[in-house]
Amino acid sequence: MNGSKLPGAQDAEKSVLAFLKTGLEKRCFEAVMMSHRVPAGDGYAYVLIKDPALLEGASPLPPVIPVQGAKALSALTRWGPPKETILAVMHPCEIRAAVELFKLKQASLDHIVFLSFDCPGVMPLSDYVKNPGEADRTYAAARRKWESAKMRPLCRICNEFVPAASDLHIGLLGAEEGSAWLFPVSPEGRRIMDSVGLETAVSSDAWEREAAERKTVREKERQEAHQVSRDRVSGPDGLLAAFSSCINCHNCMRVCPVCYCRQCYFDSEAFKLPPENYVERARKKGSLRLPADTLLFHLGRMSHMALSCVSCGTCEDACPMDIKVGQIFSLVADNAQKQLNYLPGRSREDPLPASVYQEEELEGVEKPYVETYSRTGDRDGAGSENQ
Amino acid sequence: MSGAFTPKIIYFMCGWCGSGGSETAAAYHLRYPENVLPFRVNCTGSLSSVHILRALIEGADGVIISGCHPGDCHYEDGNFRARRRVATVKSILNTLGLGEERIWFRYVAHGEGKRFVDTAEEFNDLIAELGPNPLKERNDT
Amino acid sequence: MAQVLKINKSVDQGLTAFLEFLLKEKKVSGVVTLKKNRGGPGISYALITRPEELDGARPLFPLMPANSGKILSRLTLRGPLKDPIAVVLKPCELRALIELVKRQQGSLENMIFISQTCPGVYPLEMSVDGDLDALASRYQDQVQSGQHIPEIRPACRSCVHFTPQNADIIVSLIAEAGLDRSCSLVLNSKKGEALADGMAGEKREQDLNSQELAHFSDHRKTARLKLFDEMGEKTKGIKGLIGLFGKCIGCHACGNACPICYCNLCFFESQPNESRPNSFRADLEKKGAARIPAGTLFYHVGRLAHMSVSCVGCGMCMDVCPVDIPVGTLFSRVGESVQKTFEYIPGSKIDEPLPVAVFKEEEFAQLGEG
Numbered sequence: 001m002n003g004s005k006l007p008g009a010q011d012a013e014k015s016v017l018a019f020l021k022t023g024l025e026k027r028c029f030e031a032v033m034m035s036h037r038v039p040a041g042d043g044y045a046y047v048l049i050k051d052p053a054l055l056e057g058a059s060p061l062p063p064v065i066p067v068q069g070a071k072a073l074s075a076l077t078r079w080g081p082p083k084e085t086i087l088a089v090m091h092p093c094e095i096r097a098a099v100e101l102f103k104l105k106q107a108s109l110d111h112i113v114f115l116s117f118d119c120p121g122v123m124p125l126s127d128y129v130k131n132p133g134e135a136d137r138t139y140a141a142a143r144r145k146w147e148s149a150k151m152r153p154l155c156r157i158c159n160e161f162v163p164a165a166s167d168l169h170i171g172l173l174g175a176e177e178g179s180a181w182l183f184p185v186s187p188e189g190r191r192i193m194d195s196v197g198l199e200t201a202v203s204s205d206a207w208e209r210e211a212a213e214r215k216t217v218r219e220k221e222r223q224e225a226h227q228v229s230r231d232r233v234s235g236p237d238g239l240l241a242a243f244s245s246c247i248n249c250h251n252c253m254r255v256c257p258v259c260y261c262r263q264c265y266f267d268s269e270a271f272k273l274p275p276e277n278y279v280e281r282a283r284k285k286g287s288l289r290l291p292a293d294t295l296l297f298h299l300g301r302m303s304h305m306a307l308s309c310v311s312c313g314t315c316e317d318a319c320p321m322d323i324k325v326g327q328i329f330s331l332v333a334d335n336a337q338k339q340l341n342y343l344p345g346r347s348r349e350d351p352l353p354a355s356v357y358q359e360e361e362l363e364g365v366e367k368p369y370v371e372t373y374s375r376t377g378d379r380d381g382a383g384s385e386n387q
Numbered sequence: 388m389s390g391a392f393t394p395k396i397i398y399f400m401c402g403w404c405g406s407g408g409s410e411t412a413a414a415y416h417l418r419y420p421e422n423v424l425p426f427r428v429n430c431t432g433s434l435s436s437v438h439i440l441r442a443l444i445e446g447a448d449g450v451i452i453s454g455c456h457p458g459d460c461h462y463e464d465g466n467f468r469a470r471r472r473v474a475t476v477k478s479i480l481n482t483l484g485l486g487e488e489r490i491w492f493r494y495v496a497h498g499e500g501k502r503f504v505d506t507a508e509e510f511n512d513l514i515a516e517l518g519p520n521p522l523k524e525r526n527d528t
Numbered sequence: 529m530a531q532v533l534k535i536n537k538s539v540d541q542g543l544t545a546f547l548e549f550l551l552k553e554k555k556v557s558g559v560v561t562l563k564k565n566r567g568g569p570g571i572s573y574a575l576i577t578r579p580e581e582l583d584g585a586r587p588l589f590p591l592m593p594a595n596s597g598k599i600l601s602r603l604t605l606r607g608p609l610k611d612p613i614a615v616v617l618k619p620c621e622l623r624a625l626i627e628l629v630k631r632q633q634g635s636l637e638n639m640i641f642i643s644q645t646c647p648g649v650y651p652l653e654m655s656v657d658g659d660l661d662a663l664a665s666r667y668q669d670q671v672q673s674g675q676h677i678p679e680i681r682p683a684c685r686s687c688v689h690f691t692p693q694n695a696d697i698i699v700s701l702i703a704e705a706g707l708d709r710s711c712s713l714v715l716n717s718k719k720g721e722a723l724a725d726g727m728a729g730e731k732r733e734q735d736l737n738s739q740e741l742a743h744f745s746d747h748r749k750t751a752r753l754k755l756f757d758e759m760g761e762k763t764k765g766i767k768g769l770i771g772l773f774g775k776c777i778g779c780h781a782c783g784n785a786c787p788i789c790y791c792n793l794c795f796f797e798s799q800p801n802e803s804r805p806n807s808f809r810a811d812l813e814k815k816g817a818a819r820i821p822a823g824t825l826f827y828h829v830g831r832l833a834h835m836s837v838s839c840v841g842c843g844m845c846m847d848v849c850p851v852d853i854p855v856g857t858l859f860s861r862v863g864e865s866v867q868k869t870f871e872y873i874p875g876s877k878i879d880e881p882l883p884v885a886v887f888k889e890e891e892f893a894q895l896g897e898g
Contacts (some may be wrong), residue, residue, distance in 0.1 A: 032822060039767075042535045043775025043851065045824075048808060051816030062396035066777040066851065067821070075821035080805045129851050131776070203526045211486070234484035236521045236569060240528065244568025245656065247593045249848050251781045256758045265437065274606040278575060279613075281445070282558055285526035286578030290560065295528035296444050302479050303472075318779055320848045321570070322656045328483075336478040340471065342778055354475075357467035359457055365474045369502055526574070526581070527566050 003171070003183035004198040012143070012172055012180040016060040016089075016117075019182065019196065023087065024052040027196040029113060030084035031077065033069075035062035042132045046072040047085070055294035060089045060170075061117060063139030066127045068314045070093030070257035074107040081110035087192070089115045091122070092163035093312035096345020097257035099165045100308040103352050113188055116163045117170035117180075118211065121148045121155025125317035144177050154313035154326045157222040162211050164346050169190060174210030181207055213308045225332045233328055241297060242328060245321040248291040252325050258305045265304070266297045298325075302332050306343045307353050309333035394448040394514040398507060399438070400495070401431045401465075404455035404522045407497030411511065412504045414500045419507035423451075432465020443480075443489060446523045449514040451506060453495040466494065486514075489520060529771040530736075531721055533699075536731040537844075539668070542711025543587045543616070543642075543699060549727050550614055551579045552790050556640065556723075557611035560596065560603075561587040570655055573599055574653040587616040588699065589669045590649045590680070591660075595787040595844050597624030601634035608637035616642045618649070619692035620842040623875020624787035626694065627838040630882050634788045643695035645741060647671045648684030652847040664772055674703030674740055676747055683843020683856045686752035688745055691723075691736065693876065696720035701752070703740035704727065756861040763858060769825055772858065775851045782845035782855045783827075788835040796827045828855070828864075832862050837883055838874045841861030 006015035030275045036047040036058045046069060049055060069090035076082070090098070095114050101107040120143055127150075128135040138150055147157045162169070167189035171181035183204050184190035193200060233242045250267065253259045265271075271293060284289035305386050309329055317325030337343065339362075340353040398404045406427050412419070428434045431454030452473055460466040472493045480487040491510050495503050516528050522528065537543035550556045554828050563574040566582040573595050576582060588653075596617045603609070611719035617625075622643055628634050645672075650663060676685075692698060698714040699708070714736055715721045746771050780797065785791045795801060803822045811818035839859050846856035867873060 001414065036817075038770075038774030040771045040774045045774070046820045048812060048820055049816070050812040054817045058897075066775065071818040075803060076808060077805070078802060082805060084808070091678070117564045125850055134410065230482065230484075236525060239483050239485065239523060241568035244527070244565045245570030245593075247652070248447045248574070249594075249781060249785055251779055251784075251848065251850065254781070254784070255779050255850075256778070262797055262799065268792070270603050272602065275603055275609050276607075278603055279558065279577075279609070279611070280573040281575045282526075284446075284523075287526045287563070287574045287576045287581035288564075289527045289565075290573040290575055290596075291594065291602065293528070296441055297484075299440045299444075299485075301436040303440065303476055306479060307475065318781070318850045319650055320775075320850065322653075332479050332482045335482045336475050339474055339478045354468070354471060357464065357471055359467070362470055364472055364494050365477065367491045367506075369505070370495060525567070527572075 001183055001185070001204050002200045003181050003202055003204055004200055005202050006182050007172075012170070012176055013059065015180055016057055016145065016170060017058065019198070020058075020087070020089075021052045021055055022194050023049070023192065024055070026196060028085075029087040030082070030190050032058075032087045032089065032299065033073070034089035035059045039117050043128075048076065055181070060115075061143055063123050063135055064125050065091060065094070065122050065312070065314060065317070066125060068097060068255065068312060070101050070107065070178030071255075073098050073112070074101050074257070074260065077108040079113070081108035081112070082119060083111070085111050085113055086116055087113045091119050092116055092161050092308045093119075093158070094257070095163045095166055096160065097311040097312060099345040099348055100310065100352045101260065102348060103261060104258075104308070113168065113192060114163070114166045115160040115168045115170065116166035118146070118172040119155075119158070119161045121151025121158065121298050122147045123150060123153045146172060152226075152313050152316065153324070154311055154316065154330055156227045157218065158311065159215055159222050160217040160310075161218070162215070165348065171204065171207035171211075173214060174206040183207070205335070211336055225327075226334060229324070229331045240295065243294065243323060246294050246298075246323055247321060248294045248297065249320060250319065251318040252295070253301055255314045255318040256305065256316065257312065258308045258310070266293070285325055302329060306333040306336040307340065307342060309337075310344050391515065392519055394511060394519070395440045395446060396449045396451065396507075396514060397442045397447045398425050398445050399406050399428055399431070399434055399450065399452045400425060401454040402429050403461045404459060404497045405431070405453040405495055408453065408499050408503035410501030411498050413500075414502050416505045417500055419504040420511045423507045423511055425510040430460065430465035431469035432460070432462060432467075434469060434472075436472055439473070439476055439490065443486070443520060444522055444528050448517075448520045448523070449489040449491070449510055451491045451493065451510050453493055453503070453506065456494040457498055458515060459496065460470050485522065486517075486520065488517070529733040532734040533713045533715060533724045533727060534732065535713070535727070537711055538709065539699065539701065539707040539711040540586070540588055541603075543713075544582055544585050544712075546713065546724075546727055547576075547585065547587065547614065547616070548579050549580050549797060550723065551582070553726065556610070556614045556754065559614045559616065560600070561593070561616040562587050562589045563627055564660075569660075571660065574601075581732040586664070588644060588701070589654070589660075590647070591655055591662060592618060592649045592844065592847070593652065594785070595842050596621040597625050597628060598787040601638065601787070601790065602629040604635040604637075604639075605633060606806060608635035609639060612621075612638045612651050615642045618646050619643055619690055620646075620687070620840045621787070622694055623840040624842060626875040626878050627788055627840065628790060629878070631790065634879065637682070640697075640723055641692070641695040642690035644696045644699040644701065645704075645736065646684075646690040646692075647702050648677060648680035648687065648690075650679060651681050652693070656680070667710070668707050670873070671701055672703070672705055672707040674781045675743075681843050681846065682755060682854065683841055683846060683860065686748065686755045686857070686860070687841055688748050688752060689841070689873075690744075691741060691750070694878070697720060697723065700736055700738065701722055702744055704739055716780050755857055756864070759857045759861050761852070764847075773825055773828055775852060776828070777851060778821055778824055778827065779850060781848040781850065783831055785844040785848040786835065787833065787840070787842065787844070796830060798825070806874070814872045831861060836863040836866045837870065837872065839867075840874050
């Protein structure tokens with residue numbers, strides 16, 4: 001595809017903001033949904049911006065993801081799509097989660113145009129909170145060089161940093177430091193570039209080459225990291241050690257974009273058991289950890305959402321006990337998704353794997369029956385064989 | 388039997404073919420081990436993953452799930468969905484080394500009494516060999 | 529004058545021995561206490577029925593992984609306990625449980641409360657990177673000499689309700705000399721006395737060390753005033769509140785950790801509270817921009833309106849906030865002022881009705897009716 005080199009070469013952020021400003025002024029889109037610095041300067045929040053003057057303080061490439069963008073988009077569109085076009089500037093994992101939420105009927109994508117970018121990752125939220133000013137500086141430097149060393153553990157092994165389901169994409173990889181390309185990924189993206197007045201004459205070859213190379217390296221790093229995680233949390237001892245300091249606060253579930261249930265099953269009546277249940281379990285085992293059912297919560301949450309997990313790592317950012325919950329869920333999710341040949345967020349057209357089936361599939365799951373295994377004839381006083 | 392340990396096995400069976408199979412077995416006076424506890428659900432497709440997980444965390448050494456063969460489900464596709472759901476649960480347990488071999492999924496038709504008891508016997512022997520589920524010893528789950 | 533049982537062991541070992549005695553003599557069917565996690569780092573509550581499982585129990589550990597009032601409410605939500613259980617908990621946890629029971633969210637029946645004069649606990653994050661055992665021994669040294677521990681949570685530093693009047697047994701901790709040699713259990717009720725009957729130790733008539741406690745309280749009162757005044761300055765007006773809550777990510781961890789917030793489905797997470805497309809459009813027209821999701825401040829002010837009358841200042845909200853907002857300090861401050869209006873101290877008297885559940889025909893004339 002052919003795109004455009006964004007004018008202004010000091011800083012990719014500034015060039016993108018200029019593009020957004022023009023777009024708003026020319027009414028190519030009614031509003032932009034993007035990260036904006038909060039008034040106190042110690043955080044970022046998603047803001048829907050219509051007045052171009054309010055773009056000052058907005059950040060298309062923010063250093064943290066406090067609220068997962070797909071969750072914000074769902075809050076915006078759960079009850080219906082916007083009447084006019086909104087340009088949503090989101091990280092790749094947020095766009096993928098938005099596509100999943102669309103399939104789960106928790107977000108509308110009508111009139112939503114996604115603007116994505118090559119994401120080097122974001123910093124751990126707790127690092128940012130400790131010293132916002134310094135974190136901003138560290139991130140700006142890392143972004144210019146597309147370096148991920150200071151980013152979150154899940155970001156460092158992300159191999160989907162170029163989203164497939166986008167409309168417009170800002171290419172940073174392969175560009176000179178400080179500059180950026182803008183590529184139209186979909187017809188809608190192309191329409192917007194035309195109406196803003198950007199030519200689509202620059203080839204994407206250089207960008208594609210660089211992105212592909214990085215992806216190959218990242219895929220290898222991901223496999224290695226997952227193997228390390230797997231070795232660490234394998235077996236009841238490993239897994240319970242990893243979740244040992246869990247206080248069952250359910251933060252991870254609440255910030256997760258895919259966990260959309262207003263009342264989580266694990267907060268519902270089903271887990272409010274009569275005292276006899278807890279006392280009996282305590283009696284059987286001699287001791288019962290309270291709050292109870294912590295492991296069941298985590299495994300159960302995996303069974304509910306792993307197929308749509310986009311490994312965004314928001315859960316890990318929100319955990320007050322610094323448990324590597326994102327890394328564990330990402331590992332489990334990758335394997336569960338591979339089994340059903342599914343990549344969440346790749347395309348709106350891929351149906352949710354739990355909602356479809358094939359008549360013949362997953363041969364390994366059903367236990368084959370070997371008729372010769374029959375001990376019914378051997379048992380004392382057993383009845384006759386099948387007649 | 389060596390008398391080593393008696394597994395506690397939960398056998399989830401659908402209300403149509405699954406328990407039909409157990410009834411046919413009864414009609415032929417076939418027996419299966421007493422420590423295999425039947426648990427009827429309306430359809431394997433209605434069996435929540437959480438019930439399988441809870442059983443394995445709270446004291447079961449093994450779990451079998453049996454429902455109608457593909458194409459025979461009373462609710463059309465419940466058994467297909469169950470297969471995917473069980474596949475996902477097994478994948479999760481496999482990744483985390485929590486004994487996915489302690490879950491069996493096998494279709495059993497209404498008239499397959501022998502298949503039903505053979506499944507219970509075979510699984511019981513397997514679990515007896517595997518030993519008690521290490522998860523059930525933990526009081527910090 | 530109360531009866532005190534003095535056990536000739538360190539305060540930790542003494543209390544654990546007492547719990548063991550209770551289980552072995554079948555005076556209770558179980559005990560709820562803090563216990564070191566078996567499989568990994570950290571500490572959590574456990575319902576223990578077998579005396580051997582008391583190995584690893586740390587009943588007085590200076591950490592609060594959850595407000596156990598919430599845990600005990602969950603335990604008795606569907607009905608009261610059938611057999612007696614002894615519970616070791618901190619004063620604010622007991623007060624929270626009482627507030628929950630007033631709201632039909634649990635039962636006090638068959639529960640025997642063992643609490644302590646509480647010097648405060650460390651922030652949860654210290655248990656993540658710190659060495660728990662080193663923490664605990666340093667803590668004990670400071671506590672017995674009546675020192676104020678600087679690293680404890682802000683909620684604890686400003687707490688003036690550290691003496692649990694409603695407990696059946698109170699472990700004397702604050703300014704109690706010789707914690708490494710003796711464990712003093714103040715038997716604060718008939719239940720407490722009955723429980724301690726038969727336990728090895730010296731019995732004597734003695735009250736809690738009221739002079740030291742009064743001195744301790746004065747210091748706390750000063751700290752509380754200072755902390756609340758600073759918070760008041762910081763959060764003056766809408767600008768101040770936005771300054772405080774700007775970085776809030778709306779995760780509702782504070783509400784979910786709060787013992788008083790018991791609603792199955794919080795109003796602020798329910799359908800009626802979700803924004804409709806029209807409201808965003810209206811905001812865009814009027815103000816040129818709209819924050820998404822909406823209602824960041826609304827959640828906090830709304831939650832204050834709902835629960836501040838019962839806020840016991842336990843500080844769990846601050847421990848779980850992923851972006852380190854001092855929610856607890858603000859909530860305690862507002863809570864205190866709301867409670868003063870009703871002359872109400874949450875959790876102090878089980879028979880005192882919730883102020884919002886009763887009314888007098890003539891009151892609050894200053895609100896200007898008629």
